[in-house]
């Protein structure tokens with residue numbers, strides 16, 4: 001370490017305590033349109049130009065079409081220069097009670113198509129061949145609903161977002177479609193309101209069969225959406241992993257205004273086998289008459305405070321308080337719904353609306369559950385999926401239905417619910433567009449993200465569309481005034497359960513809340529990313545779960561909620577500074593903080609709202625939320641400063657390393673990676689440390705503390721594989737994938753020297769970095785420049801970078817003047833496909849998937865990638881997981897250790 005000291009003085013100049021630079025990189029966001037969905041929507045950055053649409057689906061503009069690349073390829077890419085990417089599809093399901101809307105928005109790829117990408121594609125033999133040129137290159141599916149009685153709001157919404165013309169970027173004249181635009185629609189309203197749509201928006205509704213749509217939507221959801229189906233018993237929600245190859249047959253019960261029961265045997269293979277007219281409309285209609293409630297939610301809310309014993313006739317009422325044990329009915333069992341109201345001389349006003357609502361809800365839910373079970377029995381179906389907006393994610397309703405199915409089937413049949421409960425028909429209508437592209441997509445190409453608007457939009461707030469970021473922020477500011485009102489949950493009174501002899505028992509519905517209409521939708525925005533792939537080196541892709549920490553443990557959730565909340569002010573400061581600290585940046589920062597806090601609060605109340613919640617999801621949500629408010633790289637100047645400081649001391653470090661024998665060198669390199677992982681701006685403890693010294697001081701301190709054995713120390717096994725033993729020589733690995741983490745010392749003084757060692761030993765190295773920025777993580781875009789800088793001081797890196805095509809543009813000033821063609825194994829950079837401090841290996845970039853095919857060693861580095869996620873992941877090849885644990889609680893929990901302990905976990909190919 002002595003060599004480093006000389007440079008130290010110089011580094012003081014760029015000390016870590018320096019005030020954040022106020023420079024702004026010119027980021028031309030002004031011409032990007034922003035839209036905000038009122039109602040239940042979210043915010044989306046839009047882009048693009050005109051839309052070409054006519055007939056029942058958007059038409060291709062094939063003028064000047066040409067084949068790009070090799071014409072011999074099986075699926076050559078066809079370039080359509082005049083075809084806009086920004087096609088927008090909209091489909092509707094207009095039911096008796098609600099209108100459901102599904103629409104697609106093309107989303108601009110935020111990761112730039114730089115030179116590196118082109119080179120990587122060539123080198124890894126990736127072509128655009130399997131990338132569709134039409135219609136879905138990538139975009140987002142949005143889900144919105146309106147009450148049918150307020151159809152004008154729906155028309156306004158479509159109109160304001162220009163969804164009938166193709167999106168806000170291509171408004172149609174006077175808001176009326178000029179061509180004969182046809183929109184797919186299902187449900188009775190597609191007939192009833194056809195003229196209204198024509199008159200108001202100038203569009204024709206193309207009617208699709210309701211049952212066809214329901215089934216198509218349900219099959220798509222069950223096959224392609226992770227954590228779509230779940231069971232709900234006694235207040236406990238559990239997601240069910242559906243094997244797409246073992247889905248059929250099943251019974252689909254759609255509880256809308258009325259109820260349909262459909263036996264589904266395959267795609268497009270189904271029969272409506274039963275139904276009942278006692279459904280959601282019955283509950284809402286009767287409930288309204290009997291309680292004078294003004295809204296469905298009000299009625300449902302009332303039920304939560306109700307006691308049905310005042311309304312229902314129980315077995316105990318008939319049997320003088322006794323059970324009817326001979327036939328298995330407890331005294332608490334409902335013998336007759338509303339039965340008590342006949343025997344007493346009371347009028348409607350004498351009953352509490354709360355009790356009436358509860359009795360009604362139980363009566364209808366139980367009845368549907370029972371008929372469903374009988375229907376399933378009739379066709380020998382074991383699985384019943386319930387959908388429709390009657391369910392409304394309401395715990396008590398689901399418990400009651402589950403209870404009925406379980407009770408009557410003696411546990412043989414299982415009731416499951418769908419998160420996109422009421423959207424099956426609308427999705428099916430969407431899929432009926434001839435070229436929607438959806439059913440070609442697989443589960444790993446769909447990323448469901450938190451809808452950025454949901455937690456803070458109220459169903460009753462239907463504002464105009466927000467045209468730009470400014471309006472979005474103003475809206476957030478206004479929201480805050482109403483924020484507590486909107487986000488405050490309505491507590492659900494846990495009802496006393498009777499665990500008697502079965503039958504009409506009171507189901508438990510603990511801990512659930514009934515939220516305002518908007519956030520009641522437990523659906524995110526579906527990001528369609530056709531380029532994503534499953535990481536091919538996962539040993540067990542089906543059972544792989546990226547998250548190490550399960551946030552379904554409430555104490556764990558609370559802890560991480562607090563950590564993220566406490567980090568927020570500092571993050572906002574950094575974000576605002578990264579955009580020059582302008583007033584506009586401050587407003588955006590403020591809006592971001594509010595939005596993110598609201599999301600956190602929402603998830604605290606209902607952690608499983610959008611599927612199983614892990615720590616990686618929370619950390620990603622923070623980054624997504626920053627991007628939503630156009631903070632694309634909050635740590636930009638910190639990263640730059642740390643890169644420069646570290647690059648300045650790299651030559652000395654390399655000299656020092658090169659003076660060591662092989663064994664000491666390998667240990668020093670691994671030690672170096674662990675020590676440099678301390679530069680983590682996401683860790684509270686580390687950020688506090690940075691106030692105490694310069695980068696180099698901290699780096700040195702960190703290395704000095706590297707005492708072996710580390711908390712998890714498989715170094716000897718790794719060394720044996722790398723260097724061999726006395727008795728056994730080992731060949732070098734063919735290709736290593738290095739999943740890199742932070743900028744600055746972490747990459748420059750940690751991972752690059754390790755990469756260099758591998759290269760020196762004849763192993764190809766692929767540096768795998770983020771596609772989008774997250775905290776101070778280095779991105780794939782940034783890496784070539786860093787490598788080029790490092791290569792100025794090192795021939796090994798230079799030759800490898802040249803061989804990997806990384807130095808095409810770099811002005812290399814090497815000490816070695818030889819110009820001979822590089823004979824080195826290559827060093828490459830690929831992007832991982834994500835913008836988070838963690839990595840979900842079920843969904844990685846096609847570049848990474850291609851690079852992985854030749855790899856026989858993986859090195860995962862950092863807390864996010866090797867601890868929060870993937871600590872327990874098994875791979876088909878050798879894997880090394882390296883990280884410093886920068887959080888006390890995590891250290892205790894994972895390794896029974898302490899903060900700053902290190903993990904070096906080596907797992908040879910199984």
Ligand SMILES: Nc1ncnc2c1ncn2[C@@H]1O[C@H](COP(=O)(O)OP(=O)(O)O)[C@@H](O)[C@H]1O
Nearest residue numbers: 095096097098256257280281296388389390422
């Ligand atoms: N905000 C709401 N307004 C009216 N009904 C609602 C609302 N939220 C949930 N519901 C329930 O959902 C039912 C409608 O479900 P849905 O699946 O949309 O069927 P439909 O296609 O028949 O409208 C209503 O009958 C009611 O029970």
Ligand SMILES: CC(C)(COP(=O)(O)O)[C@@H](O)C(=O)NCCC(=O)O
Nearest residue numbers: 680682683684837862863864865887
């Ligand atoms: C966000 C992080 C996973 C990044 O760590 P890294 O992957 O860079 O090692 C980590 O900083 C973290 O878990 N921070 C929160 C914990 C804390 O502040 O203690």
Ligand SMILES: [Mn+2]
Nearest residue numbers: 741742777837
């Ligand atoms: Mn990191």
